[in-house]
Amino acid sequence: MSKSTSPYPQLSASGTGTGVVSHAGAVVLLRTAEKTGLTAALSTELARFRKPLARHDPGKIVLDLATVLAIGGDCLADIAQLRAHPELFGAVASDPTVSRLIGMLAADADTALDAIDRARATARAHAWTAAGRAAPDDTIDEQTPLVIDIDATLVTAHSDKESAAPNFKRGYGFHPLCAFVDHGEHGAGEPVAMLLRPGNSGSNTAADHVTVVQDALAQLPYDPGYRVGKKVLVRVDGAGGTHGLIEYLTKRRLSYSVGFGLTDAHAAAIDLVPEQAWTPAYDPDGQVRDGAWVTEITGLLDLSTWPNGMRVIVRKEKPHPGAQLRFTDRNGLRLTAFVTNTRRGQLPDLELRHRRRARCEDRIRAAKATGLRNLPLHGFDQNRIWLALVQLACELTAWMQMLAFTEVPARRWEPKRLRLRLLSIAGKIARHARRVRLQLAATAPGVDVLVAGLNRLAALPAPV
Numbered sequence: 001m002s003k004s005t006s007p008y009p010q011l012s013a014s015g016t017g018t019g020v021v022s023h024a025g026a027v028v029l030l031r032t033a034e035k036t037g038l039t040a041a042l043s044t045e046l047a048r049f050r051k052p053l054a055r056h057d058p059g060k061i062v063l064d065l066a067t068v069l070a071i072g073g074d075c076l077a078d079i080a081q082l083r084a085h086p087e088l089f090g091a092v093a094s095d096p097t098v099s100r101l102i103g104m105l106a107a108d109a110d111t112a113l114d115a116i117d118r119a120r121a122t123a124r125a126h127a128w129t130a131a132g133r134a135a136p137d138d139t140i141d142e143q144t145p146l147v148i149d150i151d152a153t154l155v156t157a158h159s160d161k162e163s164a165a166p167n168f169k170r171g172y173g174f175h176p177l178c179a180f181v182d183h184g185e186h187g188a189g190e191p192v193a194m195l196l197r198p199g200n201s202g203s204n205t206a207a208d209h210v211t212v213v214q215d216a217l218a219q220l221p222y223d224p225g226y227r228v229g230k231k232v233l234v235r236v237d238g239a240g241g242t243h244g245l246i247e248y249l250t251k252r253r254l255s256y257s258v259g260f261g262l263t264d265a266h267a268a269a270i271d272l273v274p275e276q277a278w279t280p281a282y283d284p285d286g287q288v289r290d291g292a293w294v295t296e297i298t299g300l301l302d303l304s305t306w307p308n309g310m311r312v313i314v315r316k317e318k319p320h321p322g323a324q325l326r327f328t329d330r331n332g333l334r335l336t337a338f339v340t341n342t343r344r345g346q347l348p349d350l351e352l353r354h355r356r357r358a359r360c361e362d363r364i365r366a367a368k369a370t371g372l373r374n375l376p377l378h379g380f381d382q383n384r385i386w387l388a389l390v391q392l393a394c395e396l397t398a399w400m401q402m403l404a405f406t407e408v409p410a411r412r413w414e415p416k417r418l419r420l421r422l423l424s425i426a427g428k429i430a431r432h433a434r435r436v437r438l439q440l441a442a443t444a445p446g447v448d449v450l451v452a453g454l455n456r457l458a459a460l461p462a463p464v
Contacts, residue, residue, distance in 0.1 A: 021085045024427030024440055025450050026071050028457070030089070032400040033063055036127040037463035038392075041119035049104055049112065056093040061101050062116065062389065064092055069371040069393035070415075071423050076102065076376070087429045087436060102377070102385055109381035116388045117219070120395060124190075125221035126463040127399040134406045136183050136190075137221070143344065145233035145255050147182040148192065148216050149360035150240060152203055153368070155375055163380040167199035174375060175201045176387065177208050179216040180363040182235075182356075183402070187411055189363040190398035191391045192219040196375075196384050206244025209236065213248070230255040230342075235357045241339065243306065250307040250341065257354045260312060260337040269300040270314055270335060281315055282352045292317035294351045297337075309341045315351055362414070363394075369415045370394050403460065404453030410446075421446040422453075 004010050033039045043059030050058050067089075068078045076098050083092035093101070105112035128135040140146045157164040157173035164173050179193040193215035195208055202208075213234060220232070234249055238259030249256045262270075273295050281292035298311045316333040338354045345353075364372075371390040375383040397415060405411045410422065425444040430437045440447050 019429045021088050021427045021429060021438070023071050023081060023085075023424055024088060024438060025423040025425035025446075026067060027088060027427075027438060028400055028404055028422070028450060028453055029067050029070055029396055031454060031457045032396060032403060033067075033123075035130065035403065035457050035460045035463065036123040036399055038119065038123035038396070039063060040463075041122040042116070045115035045119045046112070048115070049101070056091065056097055058101055058105075059119075060090070061093050061098060062392070064089065065098070065389050066392035066396055069389060070397050072369075072415075072419050074371055074374060074376065088427075088438065102382060105385050106379055106381040109384050113384060113388055116392070117215075120392065121219050121221070123399075124192075124219060124395070127403065128221055130460050130463075131402050131406070134187075134402055136181050136187070140231045142230045142255065142342070145231050146220070147233045147235055148179055148213070149182055149189070149357055149363070150177065150179045150209060150212055150216075150234065150236045151357075151360045151364060152177045152197075152239065153364045153372075154199065155368075155372060157199075157375065159378075161375065161378050161380075161383070163198045165198040165200040168203070171199065173199045174383070175199050175203075176372075177201075177212050178360075178364060178367065179212050180360055181216075181220075182359055183398070188366070188398055188401055188414075189359065190395045191363070191367065192216040194387050194391055196380070196387050203239040204242055206242040206248075209240055209242070209245045210248045213245075213252075213254075217252075229253060233257060233342075235354065235360075237357060246310065246339065247307055250309070255340070255342055257338055257340045257342070257350070257357070259354075260339045262314075262335055262337050266297070266301065266312075266337070267335065269297055270295075270316075272300060273297060278316070279347050281317070282348045284352075284356075286352065289317075294347045296347060306339075307341075309343075310339050311341065312337055312339050313347060313351055313354075366397075366414050367394050370397065400453075404457050405449065406456070408449055408452075410449055410453075422450050425450060 042063055043057050046058040046062060064079055064082055068082060077095055079092060079098055082089040128137055137146050152175055154167050154169060154171060155174045155176060156171055166172050167175055175197045177195045177197060178191060180189045180191050182189050193212045195212050197208065230253060233255040236258045238261050240258045241260045246258060278293035278295045280288045281294050283289040292315065294313060294315045296311060296313050301312060303310060314335060314337045316335050319334045340350060342350060367390060370393045375386055377383050377386055401411050425440055425447055427438045427440045430439050440450065
């Protein structure tokens with residue numbers, strides 16, 4: 001027998017281990033679902049879809065699928081990862097049972113989605129209440145509002161799925177429009193609405209933006225009526241700069257910060273602004289940035305067809321190396337603009353607040369890592385249900401970070417890092433004195449963070 005030259009230990013492997021649980025760290029997701037009341041809410045709201053004498057609760061099946069997406073799954077069959085460990089995840093439905101439930105929900109998609117949305121809203125209210133000072137709606141007002149970011153993304157379809165269509169980037173698939181609540185610089189974010197659309201849907205369709213705003217507001221733990229107030233800020237890129245959306249936001253008395261496309265007439269008005277009227281812009285850390293300035297041109301434009309109170313703020317900056325200038329740019333400087341109805345605040349602060357809308361791209365990236373990258377089902381309504389599962393998985397992850405990892409760096413980790421360092425930690429099932437215990441791997445680098453998070457969740461009161 002020759003001596004091995006490999007730097008790795010030589011092991012003989014067999015599939016005979018018992019009591020070992022992979023993805024044992026996912027128990028923190030289960031405890032989060034219980035402490036937010038999501039488990040009970042889904043079971044209650046989806047009870048109408050349970051057939052007589054059925055063994056599996058539709059609410060638990062939906063929550064199991066959301067858990068699978070949260071730990072990295074990307075199709076219905078990945079629920080087998082949970083089925084292999086009933087000591088941790090309980091009784092998990094078979095693949096045919098899961099497929100039948102998705103078909104049943106899709107057959108009455110509007111009713112099913114309304115039920116899931118009600119469960120999400122109930123759990124969100126519990127989660128934000130339990131979070132206290134760490135909640136995104138803590139001490140909000142007109143100057144420090146709760147921020148809802150809206151953006152669209154392209155999802156490629158690799159087969160001929162229902163309602164898939166070519167998109168403006170010469171791809172093929174879907175063009176969902178998403179809304180996320182921003183948790184600020186010290187947190188991540190959570191989805192509050194996703195609208196599935198064919199790939200050829202317009203980026204600036206006002207009706208779709210209004211629908212998403214309505215769905216997002218209905219998810220907030222406030223009065224869903226028309227008096228939410230300016231303590232809620234809707235932030236959109238240039239695709240939202242339409243009369244229809246801004247008139248709707250004004251009617252709802254919401255704060256807004258929306259990208260605004262510049263025309264040649266606007267650029268000509270900017271030429272009239274004296275140099276001393278430009279104020280240095282801020283960088284992401286709130287410090288003065290070299291080569292960038294902001295000003296307001298509201299008084300130089302004819303805004304008679306736009307809602308009252310709309311302000312137009314312009315930024316000019318030196319373009320990045322290799323950037324192509326547009327016809328509306330001036331003197332070698334890139335011009336961009338946005339509109340807002342916020343009355344107070346320095347121009348650089350308002351402009352920095354608007355640019356932080358880029359966090360929405362981080363939220364979309366996280367959602368694509370949690371099941372949004374590919375819509376695996378054929379029917380359009382089936383994929384609407386899938387999109388609801390994606391939202392549940394993203395929300396469960398965000399609430400877990402907000403409640404269990406409030407004051408540690410894991411509060412801001414994206415899904416890939418969470419899975420590698422925490423959710424993938426293995427464990428062993430031990431039984432003693434009629435109790436079942438989960439012994440997490442003691443040598444895992446993140447086990448102390450995970451155990452501290454579980455203890456923090458255990459200390460939270462049960463939802464009422």
